[in-house]
Amino acid sequence: MARDKYGVEHDPDCYPGTSVLINHLNLRDDAALSEAEIVLTLAASETLEFQLPPYDFTYLKRLHHHLFKAIYPWAGKVRSTDISKGNTRFCTASRIEPEGERLFRQLAKQQWFANASRSQLISDVAEYFGELNMLHPFREGNGRTLRLLFEHLIINVGFEVDWTPIHQEEWIEANIAAVDCDYTKMAMIFDRCIGE
Structure with missing residues (x-):
């Protein structure tokens, strides 16, 4: 069986014999599913109200659920499959919850950037x-x-x-560089995206 875009064979989250994620819309074509994701997540994001801190790992899961609940049965749930993209292996599934909790504890200690100058904010958000x-x-x-x-x-x-000043190629490059803890390209992007 061919590997899917995340390098997983025999993926339990996909329709058998395909690389298409099981979805509420029963779409079996990657392009159609991607298009539906764009439309439905945009509509969902427009109904989401801004909330004040605290922001924690549970909050991140709630955001995901809100965006994707009309598309995926597992919206808002942490993945159980180990995945990679290209040469990048993402966090092992068993470590996602503890590492996510750790990162959000650090954010809380920094009061979610409450006292950061613009330049410090750019540096911090790039790293996080x-x-x-x-x-x-x-x-x-x-x-x-x-x-x-x-x-x-x-x-x-x-x-x-x-986010409109970002081009997809530079966004991908910045995320790849961040794998090796090089946040320079990500900081350059946030410098353009964050207003005064």
């Missing part, structure tokens, strides 16, 4: 985004969920955020 992305806690939809979380974090400390 990279770390949380390496968790890849969900089977699908990690990027969208993390961007929503970081919108809340950034807006909470009084800054605006606009």
Whole structure:
């Protein structure tokens, strides 16, 4: 059997013999499912109200559930399958919860960036985004969920955020660099996205 986009063979989250994730819409085509995800998560994000801290790992799971509940039966649940993308192996499934809790405890100690200057905020969010992305806690939809979380974090400390200046290739490059704890490219992206 061919491997799916996350390097998993015989994936229990996919329809048998395919790389298409089992979904409420019963779509069996990757392109159709991707298109449905875009439409439905955009609609879901527009109904989500901004919330003040505390932001914790449970909050991240709630965001994912809100975005993907119309699409996937496992929306908001931490993945149970180990996955990789290209040469990047994401966090082992058994370590996602403890590592996620640890990162959010660190965020809480920093009061969710409440006292950070803009330059410190850019540096901090670049690092935390990279770390949380390496968790890849969900089977699908990690990027969208993390961007929503970081919108809340950034807006909470009084800054605006606009993702439109990002090009997909540079976003992928920044996330790949963050695997090796090089957050320079990610910081450059956040510098363009975070307003005054």
